[in-house]
Amino acid sequence: MSAQILDGRAAAAAIKSDLTARVAVLRERGVTPGLGTLLVGDDVGSQKYVAGKHRDCAAVGIASLQRELPATAGQAEIEAVVHELNADPACTGYIVQLPLPRGIDVNRVLELIDPAKDADGLHPTNLGRLVLGQPAPLPCTPNGVVTLLRRNGVEIAGAHVVVVGRGVTIGRSIPLLLTRRSENATVTQVHTGTRDLAAHLRQADIIVAAAGVPHLVKPEDVKPGAAVLDVGVSRDEHGKVVGDVHPGVAEVAGWLSPNPGGVGPMTRAMLLQNVVEAAERATAVVGG
Numbered sequence: 403m404s405a406q407i408l409d410g411r412a413a414a415a416a417i418k419s420d421l422t423a424r425v426a427v428l429r430e431r432g433v434t435p436g437l438g439t440l441l442v443g444d445d446v447g448s449q450k451y452v453a454g455k456h457r458d459c460a461a462v463g464i465a466s467l468q469r470e471l472p473a474t475a476g477q478a479e480i481e482a483v484v485h486e487l488n489a490d491p492a493c494t495g496y497i498v499q500l501p502l503p504r505g506i507d508v509n510r511v512l513e514l515i516d517p518a519k520d521a522d523g524l525h526p527t528n529l530g531r532l533v534l535g536q537p538a539p540l541p542c543t544p545n546g547v548v549t550l551l552r553r554n555g556v557e558i559a560g561a562h563v564v565v566v567g568r569g570v571t572i573g574r575s576i577p578l579l580l581t582r583r584s585e586n587a588t589v590t591q592v593h594t595g596t597r598d599l600a601a602h603l604r605q606a607d608i609i610v611a612a613a614g615v616p617h618l619v620k621p622e623d624v625k626p627g628a629a630v631l632d633v634g635v636s637r638d639e640h641g642k643v644v645g646d647v648h649p650g651v652a653e654v655a656g657w658l659s660p661n662p663g664g665v666g667p668m669t670r671a672m673l674l675q676n677v678v679e680a681a682e683r684a685t686a687v688v689g690g
């Protein structure tokens with residue numbers, strides 16, 4: 403018996419098709435949403451990610467604003483681009499591609515982003531709103547995880563979800579989404595300080611593996627039929643992506659998100675959704 407696939411590429415394609423229609427409505431009203439990216443340095447991986455985001459934009463009718471700075475750029479130069487994008491009415495939302503070069507105060511840069519233009523959903527104000535239950539752009543990867551489960555009919559309400567990892571972009575905020583009344587999951591968060599990781603994993607109806615440790619989740623630690631989402635991205639010596647989930651888990655789990663092809667494409671779709679929703683909010687205010 404083999405797990406059913408939580409196909410992130412298929413779900414992302416369906417979401418992008420829905421967003422294309424919403425963008426068309428906005429454009430009829432004279433509003434073209436625009437996604438900005440700031441890329442600092444010449445990391446090939448980051449360049450590829452950013453290029454992918456702009457390809458996505460073109461596909462759904464969102465305008466692209468690409469800003470690039472050399473790896474030698476200093477704090478002031480980076481902050482100047484952030485101020486420029488905050489002020490630019492053509493920019494509905496934007497991201498500062500991470501990581502930034504060593505020596506840059508990342509938190510200071512991210513705090514300067516206008517929370518209304520925070521396409522990543524990682525601004526302190528928006529994370530605070532998430533804690534408070536107020537409307538805000540949601541962090542893209544966590545929202546991608548929840549959306550991928552929902553679209554495949556995986557029961558979240560009442561489920562015991564074990565989240566592996568406590569990183570800021572994923573692990574920290576996934577429990578905040580899953581424990582909302584609209585999701586109603588019960589969440590255990592485990593991390594490198596957890597005494598018996600396997601004992602927790604075996605209790606899980608849903609495992610979200612976001613630790614960045616290759617093949618951390620082993621088949622013998624997964625309850626038969628559980629849903630397992632592989633969010634970890636490590637690379638082997640050939641540069642190939644290796645996830646947090648051991649391939650043998652496919653024989654035990656009921657549902658499995660592949661990596662690549664799972665949560666990654668969903669992250670990109672959620673970024674586009676944040677931009678479209680920001681444009682819709684702005685249009686509703688302007689139009690009354």
Ligand SMILES: Nc1nc(=O)c2c([nH]1)NC[C@@H]1CN(c3ccc(C(=O)N[C@@H](CCC(=O)O)C(=O)O)cc3)C=[N+]21
Pocket residue numbers: 450451454497498499500501522542661662663664665666667668669670
């Ligand atoms: N401000 C900021 N926001 C981010 O969201 C952000 C970032 N910085 N820095 C880097 C990480 C990484 N990340 C990925 C998104 C999608 C895929 C993705 O779509 N991956 C494909 C495979 C790769 C491909 O097809 O090109 C997949 O999983 O199937 C991967 C990685 C976003 N990040």
